[in-house]
Amino acid sequence: xxxxxxxxxxxxxxxxxxxxxxxxxxxxxxxxxxxxxxxxxxxxxxxxxxxxxxxxxxxxxxxxxxxxxxxxxxxxxxxxxxxxxxxxxxxxxxxxxxxxxxxxxxxxxxxxxxxxxxxxxxxx
Amino acid sequence: xxxxxxxxxxxxxxxxxxxxxxxxxxxxxxxxxxxxxxxxxxxxxxxxxxxxxxxxxxxxxxxxxxxxxxxxxxxxxxxxxxxxxxxxxxxxxxxxxxxxxxxxxxxxxxxxxxxxxxxxxxxxxxxxxxxxxxxxxxxxxxxxxxxxxxxxxxxxxxxxxxxxxxxxxxxxxxxxxxxxxxxxxxxxxxxxxxxxxxxxxxxxxxxxxxxxxxxxxxxxxxxxxxxxxxxxxxxxxxxxxxxxxxxxxxxxxxxxxxxxxxxxxxxxxxxxxxxxxxxxxxxxxxxxxxxxxxxxxxxxxxxxxxxxxxxxxxxxxxxxxxxxxxxxxxxxxxxxxxxxxxxxxxxxxxxxxxxxxxxxxxxxxxxxxxxxxxxxxxxxxxxxxxxxxxxxxxxxxxxxxxxxxxxxxxxxxxxxxxxxxxxxxxxxxxxxxxxxxxxxxxxxxxxxxxxxxxxxxxxxxxxxxxxxxxxxxxxxxxxxxxxxxxxxxxxxxxxxxxxxxxxxxxxxxxxxxxxxxxxxxxxxxxxxxxxxxxxxxxxxxxxxxxxxxxxxxxxxxxxxxxxxxxxxxxxxxxxxxxxxxxxxxxxxxxxxxxxxxxxxxxxxxxxxxxxxxxxxxxxxxxxxxxxxxxxxxx
Numbered sequence: 161x162x163x164x165x166x167x168x169x170x171x172x173x174x175x176x177x178x179x180x181x182x183x184x185x186x187x188x189x190x191x192x193x194x195x196x197x198x199x200x201x202x203x204x205x206x207x208x209x210x211x212x213x214x215x216x217x218x219x220x221x222x223x224x225x226x227x228x229x230x231x232x233x234x235x236x237x238x239x240x241x242x243x244x245x246x247x248x249x250x251x252x253x254x255x256x257x258x259x260x261x262x263x264x265x266x267x268x269x270x271x272x273x274x275x276x277x278x279x280x281x282x283x284x
Numbered sequence: 285x286x287x288x289x290x291x292x293x294x295x296x297x298x299x300x301x302x303x304x305x306x307x308x309x310x311x312x313x314x315x316x317x318x319x320x321x322x323x324x325x326x327x328x329x330x331x332x333x334x335x336x337x338x339x340x341x342x343x344x345x346x347x348x349x350x351x352x353x354x355x356x357x358x359x360x361x362x363x364x365x366x367x368x369x370x371x372x373x374x375x376x377x378x379x380x381x382x383x384x385x386x387x388x389x390x391x392x393x394x395x396x397x398x399x400x401x402x403x404x405x406x407x408x409x410x411x412x413x414x415x416x417x418x419x420x421x422x423x424x425x426x427x428x429x430x431x432x433x434x435x436x437x438x439x440x441x442x443x444x445x446x447x448x449x450x451x452x453x454x455x456x457x458x459x460x461x462x463x464x465x466x467x468x469x470x471x472x473x474x475x476x477x478x479x480x481x482x483x484x485x486x487x488x489x490x491x492x493x494x495x496x497x498x499x500x501x502x503x504x505x506x507x508x509x510x511x512x513x514x515x516x517x518x519x520x521x522x523x524x525x526x527x528x529x530x531x532x533x534x535x536x537x538x539x540x541x542x543x544x545x546x547x548x549x550x551x552x553x554x555x556x557x558x559x560x561x562x563x564x565x566x567x568x569x570x571x572x573x574x575x576x577x578x579x580x581x582x583x584x585x586x587x588x589x590x591x592x593x594x595x596x597x598x599x600x601x602x603x604x605x606x607x608x609x610x611x612x613x614x615x616x617x618x619x620x621x622x623x624x625x626x627x628x629x630x631x632x633x634x635x636x637x638x639x640x641x642x643x644x645x646x647x648x649x650x651x652x653x654x655x656x657x658x659x660x661x662x663x664x665x666x667x668x669x670x671x672x673x674x675x676x677x678x679x680x681x682x683x684x685x686x687x688x689x690x691x692x693x694x695x696x697x698x699x700x701x702x703x704x705x706x707x708x709x710x711x712x713x714x715x716x717x718x719x720x721x722x723x724x725x726x727x728x729x730x731x732x733x734x735x736x737x738x739x740x741x742x743x744x745x746x747x748x749x750x751x752x753x754x755x756x757x758x759x760x761x762x763x764x765x766x767x768x769x770x771x772x773x774x775x776x777x778x779x780x781x782x783x784x785x786x787x788x789x790x791x792x793x794x795x796x797x798x799x800x801x802x803x804x805x806x807x808x809x810x811x812x813x814x815x816x817x818x819x820x821x822x823x824x825x826x827x828x829x830x831x832x833x834x835x836x837x838x839x840x841x842x843x844x845x846x847x848x849x850x851x852x853x854x855x856x857x858x859x860x861x862x863x864x865x866x867x868x869x870x871x872x873x874x875x876x877x878x879x880x881x882x883x884x885x886x887x888x889x890x891x892x893x894x895x896x897x898x899x900x901x902x903x904x905x906x907x908x909x910x911x912x913x914x915x916x917x918x
Contacts, residue, residue, distance in 0.1 A: 173707035177714065184719040215699045244702040252762070266706035266742060269713025 164188040166207040168198035195219030214243040222257040229258035294469040301461030336414035340426045344418045359384035370429035471500045488515035563663035585634035603630035640670040747878035754885045761804040768801045775812040793831035814879040815843040823847035842907040850898040859884040
């Protein structure tokens with residue numbers, strides 16, 4: 161089966177890079193540029209996992225994660241924060257906001273897919 | 285009596301002796317004299333009785349024959365005896381038979397009145413009645429009246445003769461008494477003279493010469509003993525007086541000093557209050573009277589004449605907005621709800637300027653129930669300080685704002701620098717995985733170079749951000765408790781591929797007592813990894829050993845290599861940023877040159893330290909010491 165992932169990321173190159181990498185590995189990718197759009201698409205498509213950038217314009221990743229968790233129908237969808245750990249406490253904050261896990265930026269294309277599979281519970 | 289006591293002993297003695305002599309003489313004289321008078325009287329009586337008998341015998345015949353003429357003749361013979369002044373013969377019937385008498389001035393012949401024989405003295409007379417008896421036959425009674433006045437004359441004459449004798453006797457006794465009293469009175473006199481000398485000269489060292497025994501001798505000895513006692517007392521008193529005088533003088537000096545000191549301290553207090561810009565207040569809660577010093581008035585722009593000594597004066601100068609609060613503080617303190625009275629408030633000066641003051645005080649007097657009676661305190665003008673505090677708060681806020689900006693800048697930088705790198709590293713990786721199509725040898729080689737360069741750039745960015753955060757005080761540690769052994773093993777595993785590639789043996793030597801640690805795990809791991817990376821990087825053959833052990837409250841972790849080592853002169857600058865660049869090693873050995881300097885700073889933040897020992901050509905030992913527990917962090 162094909163897993164559907166929602167990527168909420170405002171940087172075009174990064175989004176393209178992640179989508180390319182994921183699609184080459186058999187995932188279906190939906191993209192959103194803002195937090196608001198991401199929440200709408202999450203509710204609409206109910207993806208298997210959400211890759212969430214923290215540094216987003218207007219509504220940041222913490223607010224998005226908190227908002228996503230408010231909706232019962234997508235409550236169980238794992239949220240994977242993709243962050244550069246700008247400051248100390250950021251990862252604790254994102255986990256507290258509702259994220260299941262995190263992947264450090266810049267991503268390592270060699271290990272990235274493995275990590276995603278791990279969060280989805282897919283056996284290799 | 286009083287007079288008797290005041291007369292001299294000499295006179296007394298003479299008086300006693302003469303008096304006694306006089307009494308003895310008079311008594312003796314009287315006894316002899318009375319005896320003499322009695323003898324005279326008896327003689328007179330006997331003589332008269334004898335004469336009466338004789339004359340009576342001569343009257344027997346006339347009586348027998350009633351010869352009155354003859355009887356008168358007989359009686360007239362009595363004129364030869366001058367002291368018989370009257371005579372009378374009674375017949376047997378008691379009737380006067382014959383009389384004789386110079387009866388002018390003398391009592392008349394008494395009536396017989398049955399008298400037989402009787403002799404008695406009456407006034408200056410001796411009356412003698414006698415029976416005329418002849419050969420046992422009674423013929424009548426004869427009476428003789430005798431005057432005794434001559435007896436008195438004779439006695440007076442005798443007394444007159446005796447008086448000079450008595451006077452002479454008294455004189456004699458006086459002279460004897462004078463002679464007798466002399467030794468006694470003289471000795472007492474001597475004593476008196478000595479006593480007087482002592483009294484006049486106040487010299488108790490004088491003694492009476494003891495030249496005799498007896499009572500006087502004893503008296504002298506007693507007197508001398510008394511003098512000795514007094515002399516000793518006097519000496520003791522003199523010494524005591526001297527001591528008292530000295531003490532008095534000392535006391536005076538002391539009082540003078542104390543007074544001077546007190547004045548000095550009072551002056552000092554005044555100066556201190558003035559110098560310290562301290563206003564002084566002293567409130568009596570019973571009378572509401574409150575005393576202020578000049579400085580207190582000055583602070584509020586008043587002169588001493590303008591202030592009243594009332595509590596109202598104090599209260600009315602406090603800013604209306606602060607009054608209630610200050611009164612509350614005062615009440616809380618007095619009720620014992622707060623331990624000390626200290627209040628900062630605004631005061632309004634005479635010129636209506638608002639100034640800041642701080643008042644501190646304490647209760648200095650309480651009644652028996654512990655209720656406050658009096659409170660004393662100081663007031664300082666803290667307007668300037670308050671302004672400075674306000675400035676400081678502003679400065680602090682500005683600094684905090686600057687920190688926030690710095691913090692935000694670093695976060696933004698971190699994000700902005702990584703975002704493009706994310707794409708570079710990501711696409712390079714994707715292409716090298718040939719997900720975007722096959723690569724020829726040259727393309728692969730060049731893309732690998734891009735990958736290496738971008739990774740190096742990422743490392744540089746990470747390190748620069750780290751050091752910037754540390755320098756800016758923006759790097760906060762996140763303490764957790766974790767097992768140290770797996771943490772070390774994880775880091776060793778990370779350098780394993782490189783070590784294996786270079787043919788270097790990795791050794792681990794972790795002591796049994798290495799258990800959990802409470803510190804920032806990620807940062808500690810960053811330090812360990814950095815040291816391991818360096819060790820593997822600078823070692824061409826041999827081994828790298830990581831060892832860890834406990835030392836009381838700390839863990840000691842060291843990384844030993846058999847690499848190139850360092851020269852002594854290289855060691856001092858080793859933990860400075862970009863050290864490797866300075867030494868010209870940068871091109872040969874890949875690295876940011878910031879690793880060790882970050883390690884040192886991180887360890888400092890964790891309360892630990894790092895040190896190095898190295899020998900050129902033989903290798904290096906980096907030793908890290910950090911607290912096991914956050915509590916040890918000072």
